[in-house]
Amino acid sequence: xxxxxxxxxxxxxxxxxxxxxxxxxxxxxxxxxxxxxxxxxxxxxxxxxxxxxxxxxxxxxxxxxxxxxxxxxxxxxxxxxxxxxxxxxxxxxxxxxxxxxxxxxxxxxxxxxxxxxxxxxxxxxxxxxxxxxxxxxxxxxxxxxxxxxxxxxxxxxxxxxxxxxxxxxxxxxxxxxxxxxxxxxxxxxxxxxxxxxxxxxxxxxxxxxxxxxxxxxxxxxxxxxxxxxxxxxxxxxxxxxxxxxxxxxxxxxxxxxxxxxxxxxxxxxxxxxxxxxxxxxxxxxxxxxxxxxxxxxxxxxxxxxxxxxxxxxxxxxxx
Ligand SMILES: [Zn+2]
Numbered sequence: 001x002x003x004x005x006x007x008x009x010x011x012x013x014x015x016x017x018x019x020x021x022x023x024x025x026x027x028x029x030x031x032x033x034x035x036x037x038x039x040x041x042x043x044x045x046x047x048x049x050x051x052x053x054x055x056x057x058x059x060x061x062x063x064x065x066x067x068x069x070x071x072x073x074x075x076x077x078x079x080x081x082x083x084x085x086x087x088x089x090x091x092x093x094x095x096x097x098x099x100x101x102x103x104x105x106x107x108x109x110x111x112x113x114x115x116x117x118x119x120x121x122x123x124x125x126x127x128x129x130x131x132x133x134x135x136x137x138x139x140x141x142x143x144x145x146x147x148x149x150x151x152x153x154x155x156x157x158x159x160x161x162x163x164x165x166x167x168x169x170x171x172x173x174x175x176x177x178x179x180x181x182x183x184x185x186x187x188x189x190x191x192x193x194x195x196x197x198x199x200x201x202x203x204x205x206x207x208x209x210x211x212x213x214x215x216x217x218x219x220x221x222x223x224x225x226x227x228x229x230x231x232x233x234x235x236x237x238x239x240x241x242x243x244x245x246x247x248x249x250x251x252x253x254x255x256x257x258x259x260x261x262x263x264x265x266x267x268x269x270x271x272x273x274x275x276x277x278x279x280x281x282x283x284x285x286x287x288x289x290x291x292x293x294x295x296x297x298x299x300x301x302x303x304x305x306x307x308x309x310x311x312x313x314x315x316x317x318x319x
Contacts, residue, residue, distance in 0.1 A: 018140030022202070024133060024161045026125030026188075029087035029094055031164045032106065032113045034185065035121075037074070038166035040065035048116030061109035064101055074168045074175075074185075081175045085183055088162050117165075121188075125163040128188035128198065132163075135199045139253040143203050146249050150290075151217035152297065153210045156182040161202065163188045172201055174208040182209040192269060196262050200250035204242060204265070211242050218242070221301045229302075231309035240279040241287060241304075243271065248291055282307040 038044040039062045046058055074080055083102060086095045094106050148155045161184040167173060171190030175183050184205040186193060193201045212219035219238045226233040247264025254262045266272065272280040282304040290300035 018136045018144075021144065021157060022133070022136050022140060022159050022161060024129045024163060025088075026122050026129060026163050027088055027090070028110075028114070028118060028122075029090045029106070030084060030162045030185070031118070031121050031125065032110060033083060033087050034164040034166045034187075035113065035117070036062055036065045036105070036109055037069060037080075037168075040069055041071075042169060044166065046113075046117065048112075050112060050116060054112045054115070057108050058112045061105040064105040068099075068101065075173050081177065081183075084162070084175065084185060085177050085181060088160060088183065121165045124165065125188045128163050128194075131195070132161075132198045132202060135196070136202065138257070139199065142253055143199070143249055146252075147203060147207055147210070147245070150245055150249070150297075151207070151210050153217040156206060156209045158182065159184060159202075159206045159209075161186060161205075165189050172205055174205045176209055182206060192265070196250070196254055196259060197265060197268070199254075200246050200265055203250060204246035207242055207246060211238060213238050218301070221298070222305055225302050225305040226309055229306060229309065230311065231305065232312055233305050233309050234278065236275065237279060237304070237308060240266070240271075240276050240283060243276075244283045244287055245291070248288070278308050279304075 035044075035046065039046060050058060069077075069080060072080055074084070079099070083098055086098065089095075094103055096103075098106075144155045159182045164185055164187060166189070167185040167187040171192060172184070172186040174185075177183065184202065186198075186201065186205065211217050213235075214220065214223050218241050222233045222238055225231075243266040244264075247266050251262050251264055266276070286295060286300040286303040286307075289295035290297055295303075
């Protein structure tokens with residue numbers, strides 16, 4: 001026993017820090033659940049040569065999901081978060097404690113999914129994981145340190161990443177449960193998160209545990225500056241800063257490793273042309289100055305909020 005314990009200790013010491021922080025997995029039940037949600041919420045059909053019985057089992061299960069979950073949020077709905085978390089650590093069978101209709105739908109869709117899709121989906125997930133883990137092994141801890149420094153906040157010490165065929169309309173999302181589990185779900189089939197973009201998006205997603213809309217790092221600072229200046233901050237500003245930061249930090253570590261043409265997500269997906277236009281110049285000027293060490297964070301956020309915030313509508317008097 002003593003020998004075994006010592007071996008495990010030695011093994012732990014030998015595992016690089018990034019491997020302990022990031023737990024990437026391809027999980028059958030999460031993949032099935034996300035595929036069913038994609039069918040139920042987004043009408044994505046399961047492409048497979050199913051028999052009539054299999055097709056009806058699959059369609060019935062998806063129908064149950066549609067009735068229950070059609071308009072519910074993968075991020076904010078407690079039941080969907082609990083199911084995704086529970087399945088993530090499930091063994092052979094889905095865990096107990098889900099609503100009966102959910103467990104029944106999962107169990108009746110499982111044989112169809114296992115027969116027709118799982119091998120392909122698992123291979124796709126595993127391929128994505130092998131690329132992402134390679135990058136994290138080399139750059140992960142450096143990126144974590146830089147994100148923590150830039151946000152002035154501790155980065156999560158453990159991040160569970162379920163790599164799945166689908167993960168909602170945006171293809172990636174992050175939830176935090178009451179046990180402190182930071183749970184990222186990201187699609188291995190989404191073309192926006194392939195190759196080097198996987199690295200940026202893993203850091204972006206995990207940063208959601210640190211950066212909030214109105215709380216946590218950045219979000220609370222934006223709110224304070226807005227309040228002190230009698231302004232309203234744009235709703236998406238905190239998220240634009242998150243995108244910009246992970247994009248720039250990923251670009252830097254890649255550049256130091258010979259990749260000189262990496263284009264961060266915020267540019268590659270034309271986000272400044274799709275709702276973020278007002279943020280472009282303030283971020284490229286003030287936030288970039290902060291990232292370059294030419295400005296402190298408080299001054300940068302103050303300048304950005306002043307450039308993008310609005311005055312609250314004047315009260316109509318006398319009515
Ligand atoms: Zn995000």
